[in-house]
Amino acid sequence: xxxxxxxxxxxxxxxxxxxxxxxxxxxxxxxxxxxxxxxxxxxxxxxxxxxxxxxxxxxxxxxxxxxxxxxxxxxxxxxxxxxxxxxxxxxxxxxxxxxxxxxxxxxxxxxxxxxxxxxxxxxxxx
Amino acid sequence: xxxxxxxxxxxxxxxxxxxxxxxxxxxxxxxxxxxxxxxxxxxxxxxxxxxxxxxxxxxxxxxxxxxxxxxxxxxxxxxxxxxxxxxxxxxxxxxxxxxxxxxxxxxxxxxxxxxxxxxxxxxxxxxxxxxxxxxxxxxxxxxxxxxxxxxxxxxxxxxxxxxxxxxxxxxxxxxxxxxxxxx
Numbered sequence: 001x002x003x004x005x006x007x008x009x010x011x012x013x014x015x016x017x018x019x020x021x022x023x024x025x026x027x028x029x030x031x032x033x034x035x036x037x038x039x040x041x042x043x044x045x046x047x048x049x050x051x052x053x054x055x056x057x058x059x060x061x062x063x064x065x066x067x068x069x070x071x072x073x074x075x076x077x078x079x080x081x082x083x084x085x086x087x088x089x090x091x092x093x094x095x096x097x098x099x100x101x102x103x104x105x106x107x108x109x110x111x112x113x114x115x116x117x118x119x120x121x122x123x124x125x126x
Numbered sequence: 127x128x129x130x131x132x133x134x135x136x137x138x139x140x141x142x143x144x145x146x147x148x149x150x151x152x153x154x155x156x157x158x159x160x161x162x163x164x165x166x167x168x169x170x171x172x173x174x175x176x177x178x179x180x181x182x183x184x185x186x187x188x189x190x191x192x193x194x195x196x197x198x199x200x201x202x203x204x205x206x207x208x209x210x211x212x213x214x215x216x217x218x219x220x221x222x223x224x225x226x227x228x229x230x231x232x233x234x235x236x237x238x239x240x241x242x243x244x245x246x247x248x249x250x251x252x253x254x255x256x257x258x259x260x261x262x263x264x265x266x267x268x269x270x271x272x273x274x275x276x277x278x279x280x281x282x283x284x285x286x287x288x289x290x291x292x293x294x295x296x297x298x299x300x301x302x303x304x305x306x307x308x309x
Contacts, residue, residue, distance in 0.1 A: 011158055066179060068187065068190070068280075069187060069277050069279075070190075072276065073263055073276065076263045101174075101175050102179070103176060104179050104183070111256075111260060114260075115264070
């Protein structure tokens with residue numbers, strides 16, 4: 001699958017999905033005008049990509065400073081796709097980065113980690 | 127009279143601790159611009175990060191609720207992105223805490239289900255709000271929904287006391303709804 005890079009917008013995160021390195025990252029703020037239009041294609045590609053990396057190592061890094069509820073739902077879908085991949089043999093590691101004092105983002109990380117049984121989850125203060 | 131009337135309005139807002147008050151048609155681009163001004167204002171006042179993030183989040187969810195659910199709404203070619211909806215959006219501070227108020231006209235038949243939902247959220251404690259949030263975040267996406275259906279719970283989660291809300295029946299088909307959240 002072709003790598004996907006979308007530069008950060010005023011209200012959308014940087015998407016840096018290096019499929020060739022099994023290294024995916026989302027960085028910045030996420031409250032796009034239309035969350036479904038922004039995240040929909042990414043979720044679709046992520047699902048398709050996960051089918052191709054069985055048994056391999058995959059790292060997904062979330063370095064977000066703010067996201068609205070529509071984006072939170074999309075992030076939950078992303079986490080669920082990654083967990084499904086982990087449960088079928090992909091060695092998935094999720095890194096959730098948060099800034100010191102940012103209890104909102106840290107707590108979201110903790111919430112998302114509750115959904116994971118097979119994927120490895122790391123909460124990282126930056 | 128022009129100056130007297132408008133100065134009175136400005137002074138009254140100032141007296142009530144209002145940072146800004148928007149009344150009229152709001153779009154996603156206005157949301158962004160107001161949100162940007164709000165972030166800058168809070169940051170210049172050296173508001174702590176925890177408070178800033180909460181005020182901003184409540185502001186975004188309330189603004190998006192107006193855009194999506196106000197009955198006074200206009201969309202071109204059914205494109206959600208260009209939707210303009212009328213409502214009232216106020217951010218201010220009172221007694222050392224920030225507040226965000228939103229108000230809009232809605233269809234009267236939708237007011238009762240909204241009121242029930244708000245009453246349910248209002249009664250939850252912090253753990254209950256978090257559990258309710260998680261339940262909705264995991265629920266499958268409803269194709270007919272304009273958002274994640276999480277906005278009201280997010281507002282309650284970022285508030286330092288239970289949300290306040292009120293309804294005013296305008297006529298047989300419309301109701302004015304408003305909500306105030308203290309951060």
